[in-house]
Amino acid sequence: MISRRKLLKRLGTLPLIGGVMGSGIPLSGAMANEAMAAPKRDLVKELGMRSFINAAGTYTAMTASLMPKEVMEAINFSSDHYIMLDEVQDKVGEKIAAICHAEAATVTAGCWSAMVLGTAGVLTGKDREKIRQLPNLEGMKSEVIVQKSHNVGYVHAITNTGVSVVEVETAADVDRAVNDKTAMLWFLNYQAPAGKITHEEWVALGKKHKIPTMIDMAADVPPVENLWKYNDMGFDLVCVSGGKAIRGPQSAGILMGRKDLIEAARLSAPPRGGTIGRGMKVNKEEILGMYVALDEYVKKDHAKEWKEWEDKVAYVAAEVEKISGVSTEVSVPPIANHTPYLKISWDPAIIQLTRQQMQEKLRMGQPSIEVISGGDHAISMTVFMLRPKEEKIVAKRIAEELQIAKV
Ligand SMILES: *Cc1c(COP(=O)(O)O)cnc(C)c1O
Numbered sequence: 001m002i003s004r005r006k007l008l009k010r011l012g013t014l015p016l017i018g019g020v021m022g023s024g025i026p027l028s029g030a031m032a033n034e035a036m037a038a039p040k041r042d043l044v045k046e047l048g049m050r051s052f053i054n055a056a057g058t059y060t061a062m063t064a065s066l067m068p069k070e071v072m073e074a075i076n077f078s079s080d081h082y083i084m085l086d087e088v089q090d091k092v093g094e095k096i097a098a099i100c101h102a103e104a105a106t107v108t109a110g111c112w113s114a115m116v117l118g119t120a121g122v123l124t125g126k127d128r129e130k131i132r133q134l135p136n137l138e139g140m141k142s143e144v145i146v147q148k149s150h151n152v153g154y155v156h157a158i159t160n161t162g163v164s165v166v167e168v169e170t171a172a173d174v175d176r177a178v179n180d181k182t183a184m185l186w187f188l189n190y191q192a193p194a195g196k197i198t199h200e201e202w203v204a205l206g207k208k209h210k211i212p213t214m215i216d217m218a219a220d221v222p223p224v225e226n227l228w229k230y231n232d233m234g235f236d237l238v239c240v241s242g243g244k245a246i247r248g249p250q251s252a253g254i255l256m257g258r259k260d261l262i263e264a265a266r267l268s269a270p271p272r273g274g275t276i277g278r279g280m281k282v283n284k285e286e287i288l289g290m291y292v293a294l295d296e297y298v299k300k301d302h303a304k305e306w307k308e309w310e311d312k313v314a315y316v317a318a319e320v321e322k323i324s325g326v327s328t329e330v331s332v333p334p335i336a337n338h339t340p341y342l343k344i345s346w347d348p349a350i351i352q353l354t355r356q357q358m359q360e361k362l363r364m365g366q367p368s369i370e371v372i373s374g375g376d377h378a379i380s381m382t383v384f385m386l387r388p389k390e391e392k393i394v395a396k397r398i399a400e401e402l403q404i405a406k407v
Contacts, residue, residue, distance in 0.1 A: 066247065092105075102257055143181045143182050163184075251282065
């Protein structure tokens with residue numbers, strides 16, 4: 001597997017193609033929003049945008065995931081009703097907290113904003129003056145302890161509040177680093193294997209020093225149990241993305257954990273203004289959409305879904321391996337986007353095609369398809385964001401391009 005950061009970097013350099021192609025993809029099937037099955041306005045066509053089959057994964061740049069019909073029903077329903085914003089947050093928060101074994105929860109504008117608001121809550125408590133004052137930390141704590149291997153781009157969500165990051169490697173480092181300016185201990189779940197301090201030790205260090213712990217597990221369902229695992233373990237704040245595998249609104253996420261901290265975090269979020277979080281607005285539509293997405297996600301048959309993913313990956317592998325010079329490999333990242341990935345490699349002596357050329361051909365084809373890099377002469381793909389039967393189209397298109405490039 002290539003590193004997440006490299007992957008994001010490569011995605012960032014993708015050329016943007018628009019204009020010439022219509023959507024080319026029928027908006028039907030279980031993964032499509034049924035309200036759009038016969039659209040009055042095909043905005044993809046109307047605005048000359050490119051729509052595509054997502055065999056890449058839940059990338060923000062690709063608009064991540066599609067919302068199931070139950071979620072769209074919640075959004076459409078609530079779009080026709082006024083409800084007080086705090087009341088929606090109160091009621092949905094109680095439900096989410098119960099599902100995830102947390103004391104309290106609130107819907108945020110993504111995992112990133114959950115981290116900003118959660119950190120703000122830790123720093124300010126319910127002190128209105130401090131809430132107005134952020135990110136000026138005068139009179140507040142100002143340091144967050146992070147393991148060196150966890151100190152990647154996502155910490156910017158934390159430092160948004162004005163705090164600085166203090167790097168540590170061992171538990172003894174934490175004991176030394178803690179001082180009266182220490183506000184929080186932050187843990188990046190997907191980097192757990194790279195760090196010397198485990199989840200349990202991190203939580204214990206927080207309890208020992210009476211400092212709140214926060215975990216970023218944005219993309220880390222499946223498995224579904226992760227939604228309560230870190231609350232059960234004793235993290236004070238848990239941050240999750242709503243619009244990745246849970247398939248809620250892409251502009252939603254969840255902050256959950258200790259009641260006093262959630263209440264404090266909400267004081268920096270809308271409807272209250274003059275706060276660091278005023279721009280991180282979620283309305284009733286996202287909040288209720290998030291709730292229904294989570295509810296549906298938790299209730300679904302995960303073993304069955306996993307089997308379907310394996311079958312789809314096996315199908316694509318079998319189709320492309322019919323071509324000589326092609327080999328495949330299935331892998332599952334242990335944490336984050338924990339779903340089957342298929343790496344398709346080809347021998348450049350037999351098939352003259354670079355990885356970039358292959359991605360471009362798939363992108364420019366009809367229908368357009370997005371996959372990710374698997375190396376110099378390899379692509380990698382997932383199936384968990386595919387709509388029904390799209391694996392057939394993906395297999396056919398990849399096989400076609402491999403066949404054409406044979407010398
Ligand atoms: C996606 C992601 C985020 C940001 O989450 P949003 O829901 O897009 O705000 C934060 N941390 C990690 C590790 C992520 O993968």
